[in-house]
Amino acid sequence: MTKRIAVYPGSFDPVTFGHLDIIKRASEMVDELIVAVLVNKAKTPLFSADERVKMLRTVTKDIGNVRVESFSGLSVDFARKEGAEFLVRGLRAITDFEYELQMAQTNRIMAPDVDTIFLTTNLKFAYLSSTTVREVASYGGDISRFVPPEIAKAVEEKYRQQQSRQKQE
Numbered sequence: 550m551t552k553r554i555a556v557y558p559g560s561f562d563p564v565t566f567g568h569l570d571i572i573k574r575a576s577e578m579v580d581e582l583i584v585a586v587l588v589n590k591a592k593t594p595l596f597s598a599d600e601r602v603k604m605l606r607t608v609t610k611d612i613g614n615v616r617v618e619s620f621s622g623l624s625v626d627f628a629r630k631e632g633a634e635f636l637v638r639g640l641r642a643i644t645d646f647e648y649e650l651q652m653a654q655t656n657r658i659m660a661p662d663v664d665t666i667f668l669t670t671n672l673k674f675a676y677l678s679s680t681t682v683r684e685v686a687s688y689g690g691d692i693s694r695f696v697p698p699e700i701a702k703a704v705e706e707k708y709r710q711q712q713s714r715q716k717q718e
């Protein structure tokens with residue numbers, strides 16, 4: 550039987566409990582789940598792609614069939630290169646829906662052999678986004694309910710570095 554591979558693409562800047570919930574559930578549906586960190590040159594992320602890959606590897610180390618990579622370009626091209634049949638995306642609220650539907654339809658036209666699977670968010674994490682995590686952390690707020698401890702430490706450290714750099718300037 551051929552191996553069923555899915556790609557879960559995203560920015561993961563940083564990875565949250567919401568992402569992790571999708572990763573765990575998606576990994577149970579396929580033989581291999583590739584979590585793919587998008588290197589988007591148009592955006593300036595808080596963490597570099599390498600840092601995001603490392604953080605994802607740390608928090609997914611106990612899930613045997615998860616691999617973490619970075620990629621640039623189109624998700625469907627990356628999926629094809631990896632021999633993946635599916636793209637996984639998470640849906641939080643109706644606000645995600647319109648964009649996600651449009652993306653999935655566009656991807657399906659570009660790559661009819663790659664299908665998108667949507668997993669609805671665990672309600673516990675429906676409100677949660679990387680943007681919120683960054684915003685709360687940037688004001689010194691507690692993000693321990695949103696991300697695993699290793700990630701909270703890395704985010705807090707990043708803002709500390711940024712603030713000490715700003716003071717020096």
Ligand code: ADP
Pocket residue numbers: 558559560561562565566567568571637638639640641645669670671674675676677678679
């Ligand atoms: P992108 O920039 O591609 O939206 P994100 O890292 O923000 O990247 O999200 C990657 C995927 O994870 C998207 O499909 C997004 O809808 C989903 N996602 C983000 N946060 C959550 C959450 N709290 N619950 C479920 N899915 C989520």
